[in-house]
Amino acid sequence: MKADIRIALVGNPNTGKSTLFNVLTGLNQKIGNFPGVTVDKKIGYSSLPDGRSAEVIDLPGTYSLYPKSHDESIVFSVLADRSNDHNPDLVVIILDATNLKRNLLLYTQVADLKIPVIVALNMMDMAKKADLTIDVDGFAKKLGVPVIPVSARKVEGIDKLKEAIAFSNKIAFQPDSIDVGSIAPQLIAAVQKEIGIDNPYYALQLAHQHETLAFLTPGQNEAIETLEKEFAFHSQKAQGAETIARYNFINDLLYDTVTKSVTAEDETTSNRIDKILTHKVFGFVIFFAILMFIFQSIFAWSEYPMSLISDGFVWAQSTLHHYLPAGPLTNLLVDGVVAGLSGVMVFIPQIAILFAFISILEDTGYMSRVTFMMDKIMRKVGLNGKSVVPLIGGFACAVPSIMSTRTIENWKDRMITIMVTPLITCSARLPVYTLLISLVVPNKSVWWIFNMQGLALTAMYLFSLVSAVVVAWVMKYILKSRERGYFIMELPVYRMPRWGNVLHSMYDRSKAFVLQAGKVIIAVSVILWVMASYGPGKGFDQIDQKYKQAQYQKAAPDSLQRMIASDKLENSYAGVLGHAIEPVIRPLGFDWKIGIALITSFAAREVFVGTMATIYSVNGDADNIQSVKQKMGSAKNEQTGQPVFTLAVAMSLMMFYAFAMQCASTVAVVYRETKNWRWPAAQFAYMTVLAYVASFVTYHLLK
Structure with a gap:
């Protein structure tokens, strides 16, 4: 345009x-x-x-x-x-x-x-x-x-x-605010002549910043450097002199044009509120109470709309199976694409609620207070106070949070922040956590106030913050730098949130989440359906022949179909892949089906839910369409007959997803910000090791 x-x-x-x-x-x-x-x-x-x-x-x-x-x-x-x-x-x-x-x-x-x-x-x-x-x-x-x-x-x-x-x-140009020529007169005149400019302040800025200005030629850069040495130019002293002169002008301007009727002793409302919200003890208590309220609300307020979406997808799958002609294309559409999408779309209410709260905290000015309060803690673990902004932002998504580390001047602080930000529980983990928590944690109240599922989700979020802080403390001793970081931040006044902005944020971020996750999930679901519906060699033909034998014909038709589907899934390409990695993940309590989900979700964590929906749809009955939660809840271990998703397995899975670097976008943005593949490679390696160890310990403690 x-x-x-x-x-x-x-x-x-x-x-x-x-x-x-x-x-x-x-x-x-x-x-x-x-x-x-x-x-x-x-x-x-x-x-x-x-x-x-x-x-x-x-x-x-x-x-x-x-x-x-x-x-x-x-x-x-x-x-x-x-x-x-x-x-x-x-x-x-x-x-x-x-x-x-x-x-x-x-x-x-x-x-x-x-x-x-x-x-x-x-x-x-x-x-x-x-x-x-x-x-x-x-x-x-x-x-x-x-x-x-x-x-x-x-x-x-x-x-x-x-x-x-x-x-x-x-518009006419404003008269000069200060006498720039008095700061470094000889240097300014020489730079003006060398570069061919008539603005003295522009020349002074070139003297200060020429090393970082891409539009200057190497020759101009070298000439300015030579002039600086010739006239013994000291950049910091010149900046100090300029700032003092400018504030003299500003003070005179404000004295003549601005009046305040309130006495100097009067305290602003924001300062009175800050005495409570940023208190060294009560401030943290209030912050954790707010977090707990948010996560309780995510479960409580989303239950009804999630049920509507889940029932809608179950109805859609049943209807499509009923009206579309039987065959591979129908199975691909219903059991692949629709089943995969249902695993993400059902979590839109929870994602929208999370982003609404984040928007409110930012809009009111409270998020800046959280940053201020956390500064002392961050410094003790070797981080800059500005690191809190990416870490808090990591609750939404690690990608923009890692990009926001550009405001951290100190190289070591910035690199540590980049390395630990993916540990923060992001919105992509939310569907995984809420699904697994709803399977194994009772939906009961504690002390008539707290919901057990909400408490479990709060614990996972707090655990991610603690993990990030601990890993940052370890990295403080691994990365070496002589730079000293500093933290300067302005606390904005408290304001009422702009509800239109909150609603726009809910819509915009939820839409982005669905579109980004949806693209990956549709692609993965189609590939996964093909891998789960076909197998190597003549394995499927042999299975069909096997179940034509007399001893199987006595079984009920529904039961026979389930046995055939289960056998084919295990011998499909997906089943072969799952069985190949099963020896590695078996100590974590995972079977080969979970193994398939772990592999596919390395593209994006939320793909886990879609994969589970697709795997159990392929293995299910077209006449008995269930939601992904129902399918996983009723899944039985073929050897023991016990439920697959016990408390030990579910907690082990959550620990794995709490640490594992299962997000291709995050890997890409870390490379983009560091310009070196060794950083995302090191990040991927340490997070995978942490995920395996934490999952192993959790499973064996709880089983």
């Missing part, structure tokens, strides 16, 4: 930048990567009042143009490189009206690059609640650029912002 004007959204983290991006672009957006790097690129399109279209790019949040992470370095690269495909015609800088002093540092830096700028003064509703009075006209006059009051959450002031964007060709 060709746009008439390109706009970049720039701002600090927690200023509502992403919310404003969503309001401006709606669903007309796409996510990719900036060329040559792994930083996410969010681009959308918006219609302007004059009929033109605008391309809107949401640049990573940053506190200043001096980057502290790989994501932040993108901001200056895009703004400074005129040849960059994403170089904007206009920058919209989002300022949090309740925290202008901190936000204005970035604004003054961007404005001094002499790019047309509009200020979106966001969270004006929150500023009013905080008794802040902002003279918007005086503010705009002193800055020399348009200042538009908005509230992105309430979609207020957006039309005026679009009007300002439409008339952005009339």
Whole structure:
């Protein structure tokens, strides 16, 4: 799509930048990567009042143009490189009206690059609640650029912002905020002459960042390096001098334009709440209580919709078998594709509930408090406080969580975080856990409050957190680095969740889960059905001949069909494969059917459920279609006659899935982030060993 004007959204983290991006672009957006790097690129399109279209790019949040992470370095690269495909015609800088002093540092830096700028003064509703009075006209006059009051959450002031964007060709450049030339006058003049630019602040930024800027030629890089040595340029001292000068300008600006009617002693509501929620004792108690409530709700609230979906698939399979002509194609569709999909679709309610709670925790600002509280614990095991964000995000999915480790500056902290994040119980494990728990844990209440199945699920989630922390502590002594990590984080004020955003998150993430898992499951189900329906040599013909003998003809037709189906499954390609690995997995309590599921679920963990549904459908009776839970619950060990899925076997399986690296997407993203196959290989190896040992110990303790 060709746009008439390109706009970049720039701002600090927690200023509502992403919310404003969503309001401006709606669903007309796409996510990719900036060329040559792994930083996410969010681009959308918006219609302007004059009929033109605008391309809107949401640049990573940053506190200043001096980057502290790989994501932040993108901001200056895009703004400074005129040849960059994403170089904007206009920058919209989002300022949090309740925290202008901190936000204005970035604004003054961007404005001094002499790019047309509009200020979106966001969270004006929150500023009013905080008794802040902002003279918007005086503010705009002193800055020399348009200042538009908005509230992105309430979609207020957006039309005026679009009007300002439409008339952005009339915007004059803001006068210099500070005298940049006084910081390093000789160096700036020399860099300007060498590169052929007339902007002194642009020249100063090149002196600071030239080593990381891909758009500079090797010759220009070398020339700037030589000039730095010639004029004894000290980057950190220059940054310090610049920051002090900018805050002098900011203090004068705010003194003239912002007044606060509340006395300095008054405490904000967020601070009063934080005294409880971030308390060194009660804070953790509340956090674990919230986790327990979430996992209790996942079981309690999803029971009815899950039953409806399960019954719907049972009806669909029965109907298809009844009306479609008997034959391989019908069996493939019903026992392969439909049975496989039922194993995933039935868990949509639980996935939606999990993502709804995660969205609420993020939207209210509580997730930032969890990160803050966990910082001290993380440091003791050799991690950075910023590691908590990927670890908590791992409850949803390891892939974006591993990508989010780019904000961790320290190499050792980042690598340890990447290596342990897949241990966190993700949404893909949820179907496996809930299925196995529902088979062996009674659906009973404890103390009239807690459900035993909910407690078991909570235990699995907490176990994953403890496992990640313990493994991180071990890796602290394995990986060596002299870098020292640090943790700086802003706690946003508490806000009511945006329920529209919560619903969108539930829908969007559940849809992504179903589509991603569904593609894999359909492919695996088709392959698995073929492997389970056909066998090597003339084995199937011999089985048919065997059951034509007189002693078998006395059996009831249904019983005879089950014996034939069971015999054929065991002698199929899938059965041969399962029997081949059975000696290895037998000590874990697993039979050859579970072995097939372990192999297929190395593509994605949730495939386990679909595989079980397909295996037992192939082995079942077309006239007695059951849900996957019923099939597994009624499965008997052929040698002992006892149930296959006992408490020992189910817990052993959950321990295996708690540790095993059974996710091809995670392996791929670890390689993508580390650029070296040895890291995903080492991760796969240690997690597989842990899975086998934990499963072995669990089975032999419980059997």
